[in-house]
Amino acid sequence: MDPLIAEWQERIRSAAAAGERLVLRGSGSKTFYGGMVSGTPLEVAAYRGIIAYEPTELVVTARAGTTLRDLAAVLAEKGQWLPCEPPHFGPSATVGGMLACGLSGPGRATAGAVRDFVLGVKLLTGNGEVLSFGGQVMKNVAGYDVPRLIAGSLGTLGLVLEVSMKVLPRPVAEKSIRLAVGEREALTWLNRWGGQPLPISASVWHQGVLTVRLSGAAAAVAAAQEKLAGEALDESEAAAFWWALREQTHDFFSGEAPLWRLSLPSVAGPQDLGTTLIEWGGAQRWLRGGDPATLRAAASAVGGHATLFRGDPALKAAIGVFQPLSAPLLRIHRRLKTAFDPHGVLNHGRLYPDF
Amino acid sequence: MSFDASASDWRYSVDRAALIQRLSAVLPAESLLVDEEDLRPYESDGLTAYRCLPSLVVLPADESQVRAVLRICHQFRAPVVPRGAATGLSGGATPHPDGVVVSLARLKKILRIDPLARTAVVQPGVRNLAVSEAAAPYGLYYAPDPSSQIACTIGGNVAENSGGVHCLKYGLTVHNVLRVRGLTSDGEEVEFGGGGLDAPGYDLLAVVIGSEGLLALITEITVRLTPKPLLAQVAIASFADVRRAGEAVAGIIAAGIVPAGLEMMDRKAIHAVEPYVNAGYDLDAEAILLCEADGTPDEVAEEIARVRTVLENSGASEVRVSVSEAERLRFWAGRKAAFPAVGRMTPDYLCMDGTIPRKRLADMLEAIEILSTKYGLRCANVFHAGDGNLHPLIMYDANRPGELDRAAAFGAEILELSVRFGGTITGEHGVGLEKVDLMAAQFGCGEIAAFHRLKAAFDEPGLFNPGKGVPTLARCREYILARAGTTSSILANR
Numbered sequence: 001m002d003p004l005i006a007e008w009q010e011r012i013r014s015a016a017a018a019g020e021r022l023v024l025r026g027s028g029s030k031t032f033y034g035g036m037v038s039g040t041p042l043e044v045a046a047y048r049g050i051i052a053y054e055p056t057e058l059v060v061t062a063r064a065g066t067t068l069r070d071l072a073a074v075l076a077e078k079g080q081w082l083p084c085e086p087p088h089f090g091p092s093a094t095v096g097g098m099l100a101c102g103l104s105g106p107g108r109a110t111a112g113a114v115r116d117f118v119l120g121v122k123l124l125t126g127n128g129e130v131l132s133f134g135g136q137v138m139k140n141v142a143g144y145d146v147p148r149l150i151a152g153s154l155g156t157l158g159l160v161l162e163v164s165m166k167v168l169p170r171p172v173a174e175k176s177i178r179l180a181v182g183e184r185e186a187l188t189w190l191n192r193w194g195g196q197p198l199p200i201s202a203s204v205w206h207q208g209v210l211t212v213r214l215s216g217a218a219a220a221v222a223a224a225q226e227k228l229a230g231e232a233l234d235e236s237e238a239a240a241f242w243w244a245l246r247e248q249t250h251d252f253f254s255g256e257a258p259l260w261r262l263s264l265p266s267v268a269g270p271q272d273l274g275t276t277l278i279e280w281g282g283a284q285r286w287l288r289g290g291d292p293a294t295l296r297a298a299a300s301a302v303g304g305h306a307t308l309f310r311g312d313p314a315l316k317a318a319i320g321v322f323q324p325l326s327a328p329l330l331r332i333h334r335r336l337k338t339a340f341d342p343h344g345v346l347n348h349g350r351l352y353p354d355f
Numbered sequence: 356m357s358f359d360a361s362a363s364d365w366r367y368s369v370d371r372a373a374l375i376q377r378l379s380a381v382l383p384a385e386s387l388l389v390d391e392e393d394l395r396p397y398e399s400d401g402l403t404a405y406r407c408l409p410s411l412v413v414l415p416a417d418e419s420q421v422r423a424v425l426r427i428c429h430q431f432r433a434p435v436v437p438r439g440a441a442t443g444l445s446g447g448a449t450p451h452p453d454g455v456v457v458s459l460a461r462l463k464k465i466l467r468i469d470p471l472a473r474t475a476v477v478q479p480g481v482r483n484l485a486v487s488e489a490a491a492p493y494g495l496y497y498a499p500d501p502s503s504q505i506a507c508t509i510g511g512n513v514a515e516n517s518g519g520v521h522c523l524k525y526g527l528t529v530h531n532v533l534r535v536r537g538l539t540s541d542g543e544e545v546e547f548g549g550g551g552l553d554a555p556g557y558d559l560l561a562v563v564i565g566s567e568g569l570l571a572l573i574t575e576i577t578v579r580l581t582p583k584p585l586l587a588q589v590a591i592a593s594f595a596d597v598r599r600a601g602e603a604v605a606g607i608i609a610a611g612i613v614p615a616g617l618e619m620m621d622r623k624a625i626h627a628v629e630p631y632v633n634a635g636y637d638l639d640a641e642a643i644l645l646c647e648a649d650g651t652p653d654e655v656a657e658e659i660a661r662v663r664t665v666l667e668n669s670g671a672s673e674v675r676v677s678v679s680e681a682e683r684l685r686f687w688a689g690r691k692a693a694f695p696a697v698g699r700m701t702p703d704y705l706c707m708d709g710t711i712p713r714k715r716l717a718d719m720l721e722a723i724e725i726l727s728t729k730y731g732l733r734c735a736n737v738f739h740a741g742d743g744n745l746h747p748l749i750m751y752d753a754n755r756p757g758e759l760d761r762a763a764a765f766g767a768e769i770l771e772l773s774v775r776f777g778g779t780i781t782g783e784h785g786v787g788l789e790k791v792d793l794m795a796a797q798f799g800c801g802e803i804a805a806f807h808r809l810k811a812a813f814d815e816p817g818l819f820n821p822g823k824g825v826p827t828l829a830r831c832r833e834y835i836l837a838r839a840g841t842t843s844s845i846l847a848n849r
Contacts, residue, residue: 056605057712057743079611108552115558116530129801137710138742139527139782141516141565142790142797143825144809148529148561152553169611191471195495197582197650219653263551267472283552303550322555328543333556335812339805351556 004047005130005161011042012159013128016343024155024347026065026097029090032310033101034154034350035321044159045094050074051162052136059119059136061164064096071095080167083111087246096160102152105246106202106213109194109266109280111168115151120164123150125157126341136164149336155347156355157340171201171215173222176238177230179210183270183278186210190281191267198224204245205278206252213242245279252277257288258311260295264304271298292319299323320353364830365821367453369433371410374455377431378413381423386461388412397456400441400448401503402789404705404759409436409450414458418538418574421457425572426542428455434821435540437568439480439511442503444706445787447515447567447823454821457572459510465489466575473580474533479510479573483517486578495580498525501783502691510573516565518783520616520690521647523741525581527783529564534577537563540818545571562809567785568820570813584649587615589683590662592671593640597621598717600642603669604740605713607646610665612658616647617741618690621720624697624735624748625689631696634689635682637673644671644740645690647683693737694748701733701750703759707766709773710744710782722772723747730765732758744782745773771796786824794826795834803831 001009015022021039025031048065055078062071068088075081085105086098099121104113120134123146133146147164150157181189186205193200199216212228214221225232233241244250252275253259262271266282273295277286287295292308292315299306305323308316325333330352337344337355344355378387388394389411398406410433415421428435434454441448450456462478465485469475470493475486483504487496500519501507507517513535516528525531534548548560563570594600600619607614620628622641629636636643644666648658659676666674677683689696697704711719720736727734733750747769751762770780770793780786780793794803806825811817826834 054712054714056608057714058608059712102558112526112530113553115561116526125805129805131802131805132798133802135777135779135797137712137778137782139518139522139710139739139744140779141783141785142779142781142794143786143802143806144570145516145529145561145565146805146809148558151558151561153557157557168613169608172611188471191473195470195473195493195580195582197584217650217654217657219657220651223651223653263549263553265472265550267469268550280552305549305551305555307555325556326546328539328545329556329559332545332559332812335815336557336809339808339812 001130002047005124008042008044008124008159009128009130012124012126012345015040015345016126016128019343020345021348022345024159026094027067027090027092029088029093030097030101035353036313036316037347037350039348044096045092047161055080058138058167059164060167061120061136061162062095063162064094064099064160066095068093068095068098075167079170081170082117082165083107083168084114084117085246086114087248089247095163099151099160099163100153100155106204106242106279109203109283110201115148117166118147118151118163119166121147121150121160122162123158124161126343126345130161134164138166154350156337156351158346173218174213174215175221175225176211176213176233176241177225177228178233179212179228179230180208181210182208183276186278187267187269187282194266194281198227200224202242203279203281211241213238252286255288258315259309260287260290261307261309262287262295262299262304263307264299264302268302268304273298296323322352325352364827365434365451367432367434369410369431369453374427374431374433375411377427378411378424381427382413382415382420386414386416386420388414397438397450397458400438400446401444402446402449402787404703404753405446405449405788407450407452409456410453412456412458414461416461418462421572421574422538422542424455424457425538425540428818429541429816432816432818434818435572436820437510437514437572439508439514440482440506442507443511443515443785443787444708445781445785445789447785447787447820449788451821459508462574468493470495474577475580476575476577477509478575479508479513481509483507483509483512490580494583496583497578498531498581499528502694509576509578513564513573513576514566514568515783515785518739518742518744520618520739522739523617524613524615529561531579532560532564532576533579535560535563535573536575537571537573539571540814540816548577565785567787567824569810569824570819572819586652586655587647587649587683588655588659588677589616589645589647589686590659590666590674590676591686592644592646592666593637593673594642594644594670595640595672597642597720599670600644601713601716603644603666603671604716606665606669607662610661612661614646614662614741615649616645618645619643619738619740620690620693621736623733624693624737627696627700627735628689628693631699632688632692634685636689640672645686690737693735697735697748697750702752702754704751705749705762705766706784707747707749707769708744708781708784709770709778710742711773711776711778713740713743715776716740716745719745719772719776723769726765726768730761732762732765734765739782742782743778767793788823791823791826792830792834795831800828800831800835804828
């Protein structure tokens with residue numbers, strides 16, 4: 001066993017024995033995300049490096065401390081990438097943090113989320129066991145799909161050690177276009193386009209401007225550009241724009257007001273809850289500030305949910321970061337937590353306050 | 356194989372007469388089957404080598420009847436085996452001798468199609484193809500297309516995380532389902548996923564999909580619909596040896612192409628299929644590849660040209676491209692008819708389902724050839740080459756003493772080899788009863804124990820589909836001990 005893993009295993013076991021809580025920390029790029037944790041920090045970014053990458057298998061396996069930047073560079077050499085575009089939110093963001101937070105970028109609505117690309121995971125559980133689930137192949141239904149369960153579990157079920165991901169070739173051609181349009185009409189257009197064979201790979205509407213990214217074969221991108229008839233962005237401008245959205249350096253995200261993420265059916269109409277930025281063809285809507293109870297009620301009224309994505313500790317403590325769960329689901333969550341971390345050692349409170 | 360043994364790990368003592376009495380109070384008489392002649396048709400699923408008469412069969416007509424049944428079974432601590440169209444190939448719907456089979460065949464309504472949102476809300480007994488047919492007027496379809504799509508149900512697809520021939524580009528069931536409504540074993544309503552692209556908390560939707568009926572009983576599903584491509588064309592290439600065909604597959608991926616479908620068939624499979632459906636396959640080839648491109652006409656033309664170049668550079672002896680939709684469907688008809696075509700050549704066959712890294716394909720086919728001689732059984736191979744999922748079809752005659760056991764041992768060696776090559780014992784058919792012991796070839800006792808804890812988080816009394824999917828820890832240890840130090844001659848050389 002790798003000495004680092006042995007050390008962490010020992011650390012987790014002694015914490016479990018002593019009733020101590022640990023807070024897992026990779027690069028710290030996403031510590032802002034999730035509920036309030038308490039416990040002794042355990043630094044885990046040192047276990048890094050790519051273990052296996054075979055471009056013709058479309059699979060990469062990396063240790064969890066590998067930075068997303070290094071991973072992207074290695075994939076780019078072979079013309080490949082992670083189409084879910086996980087945000088970094090910091091220069092040293094890690095593969096483990098990507099999986100634990102489960103956040104996806106602009107490409108999510110069409111390409112899929114982090115959970116859609118994860119194939120396998122090696123985990124150090126709260127019991128100090130090293131367990132491997134899933135694998136390195138694309139089709140694998142042996143055993144429950146624990147790798148996808150770990151995506152977005154915020155380190156509450158185990159310390160991620162290694163991750164296998166499906167990767168894909170980068171699209172041959174890409175073009176971004178801009179159209180002036182109101183919110184309601186933009187939502188209608190996006191949903192209509194979504195039902196047509198158009199190579200839309202990302203979209204954002206904000207303050208009367210709809211920006212759409214087209215990716216795919218050169219012929220398909222050109223045909224779609226003609227059909228949608230917007231103003232074309234030049235390549236470097238477009239790249240900077242989508243990166244700013246993915247990394248939340250776009251102006252909309254600056255300032256101290258709480259940042260809310262509403263995950264809604266794409267066809268839900270304008271919510272009239274304040275200034276908004278709409279991504280994922282209407283399925284992800286960002287808001288700054290607003291009354292938490294109103295936001296959560298509005299989201300659940302249309303079948304969605306609201307997350308306090310960024311906010312100060314007092315607000316998080318008062319209203320919780322994630323939409324409350326139904327009683328049966330909460331019961332399943334608690335039992336799952338116990339199944340993987342019976343002594344409640346790992347990241348207590350990061351997902352929901354009481355586990 | 357372990358059916359009797361595995362079922363006997365999970366015995367339940369149920370007062371059958373009292374159970375019948377309680378169930379008859381919540382179900383009409385025709386929805387409760389108790390006589391042996393009525394139960395007989397339910398004794399197996401698509402894996403007909405395994406048969407077991409259930410204690411009872413119920414056919415609820417709606418969710419409230421399902422809930423009532425589950426509550427009663429919960430009180431009686433009676434095991435519950437959910438069943439769709441029973442096309443599954445791993446024994447996931449094989450009845451339990453002490454249990455109630457809950458057939459969801461009558462929950463077959465398409466509740467809503469929302470063309471703007473590109474979703475369909477369906478009951479679990481709706482057939483896979485019926486969803487695409489209902490969505491067709493809107494230019495939409497449901498992408499996962501298992502070969503059994505004419506008959507198999509969406510509920511079964513969710514239970515097995517079914518794939519098909521277009522997974523590389525369009526994903527598995529887990530990538531195409533947004534929400535699942537269901538009931539826990541005590542009859543409580545649960546909803547996984549939701550109206551958006553994600554739900555708060557753990558991704559329980561992903562865990563329930565592919566859970567083989569062990570975690571929850573599914574009563575309603577929201578699937579994502581995909582716009583129909585304007586055009587699809589398929590290139591069909593012949594190869595004089597399988598290694599070259601394997602290299603062509605790697606070459607297509609290396610060229611940055613993600614084909615809509617990429618399938619391979621070996622000589623035996625080609626010769627089984629061609630007389631049966633006249634698909635126009637090359638009978639002189641050792642292997643053929645089917646590579647489909649879809650999209651706008653320009654896009655397809657561009658991709659087919661690139662595919663043709665790769666295939667020719669990889670040494671294809673012949674490359675043909677479908678010139679009409681009719682021809683495209685004919686090319687695919689052969690592949691889709693592979694199982695029944697092999698079924699005509701032999702009284703019985705077992706369909707294996709390992710996934711391997713694509714680069715090990717030729718090694719695997721060579722190993723299968725050696726195993727075929729060792730066991731004295733023929734084997735045809737069809738292969739979802741795009742995602743490494745291999746379906747060896749082992750032919751045997753159950754009426755000849757010992758042949759089923761030999762076929763099973765042959766299959767087990769293939770699957771163990773799949774694991775050794777870095778793959779898995781099942782790509783899309785599920786573990787079910789068939790491969791429950793082989794789980795120990797892929798996972799250690801620690802993982803197996805975690806699976807049991809995960810199961811208990813959903814189904815504490817362990818009533819849903821007992822004996823399937825995950826072996827008992829005792830069985831896991833037994834397997835590992837039995838295999839310690841024994842490596843077959845095939846495995847030793849790889």
